[in-house]
Amino acid sequence: MPEIHGRSKFFMYASIALLVIVLIGFSPTFYLRTFFDVPAIPTYVYGHGAALTAWFIWFCVQTTAVHKGRVALHRRLGVVGITIGVLVLVSGAAAAIGLAPRLLDKFGNIDADMSRIAAIVWGNIGMLVAFTGFLVAAVLNRHRPEFHKRLMYLASIGILLPAFGRIAGFPMIDLPQPPLAFAGLLTFLVLLGIFDKTSNGSVHRVTLVGGIALLANLIFFGLVLPTTAVGRAFVLTLT
Secondary structure, eight states, rough: HHHHHHHHHHHHHHHOOOOOHHHHHTTTIIIGGGGGGOOOOOOOHHHHHHHHHHHHHHHHHHHHHHHEEEEEHHTTHHHHHHHHHHHHHHHHHHHHHHHHHHHHHHOOTTTTHHHHHHHHHHHHHHHHHHHHHHHHHHTTTTTTTTHHHHHHHHHHHHHHHHHHHHHHHHTTOOOOOOHHHHHHHHHHHHHHHHHHHHHHSOOOOHHHHHHHHHHHHHHIIIGGGGGGGOOOOOHHOOO
16 A cells, blocks of 8 residues: 555645646636636636636545545546546537637737637647547546556646646746746656656656657647648638
8 A cells, every 4th residue: 555655646746736737827817807807708618617627626636535545435536527527628619619709809800810819729629639538548547547547647737738828927927828838738748757767667658658649739739730721711710
């Protein structure tokens, strides 16, 4: 049991860090929006925010349960996680579809700002694709703990980019959002690789393949697809 506790500590601390980043990043526009001068948001965005919050809280509970040796509880709560994951996907799809007209209202010029709008919309769609892929793989590998926990970790950090982006936009920070979001994602990937190296002597294949897949997803959906005629045409249909 001590070995299980020691090997699971990284994921417990990482899940807490992810939750903290989400709470900080979305405080002005979601959790504490009453105290800030921010635009109104549609009801479905509240639903998406609630689903994401539930996901990161659930992830903390799950990693803590394993660290404390409560494996039976961890397994019982697995169904809850699948349910929350489906809610994240459904609410995220609704938010992504409604994002284009909201961005158009914000930026004001579909021609001048199409590149930025398309990148944000497709970037959000890409995150949902990655989240779904990692979650399904994690469920299929639930009886292989070393695979399962890394896949759940990758699923969680893959939907963290908007939180990093909002933190970058804080007045006291005011840094370009895409680079900081990418740096934040890369940091969590590197930390997982370091954990693998120090605990197993080599980087786990899930970390390596999953990390490459996550970065490839980010490049394709965030940089390549928005510049294509098909990608832009799709976004136009949403405005």
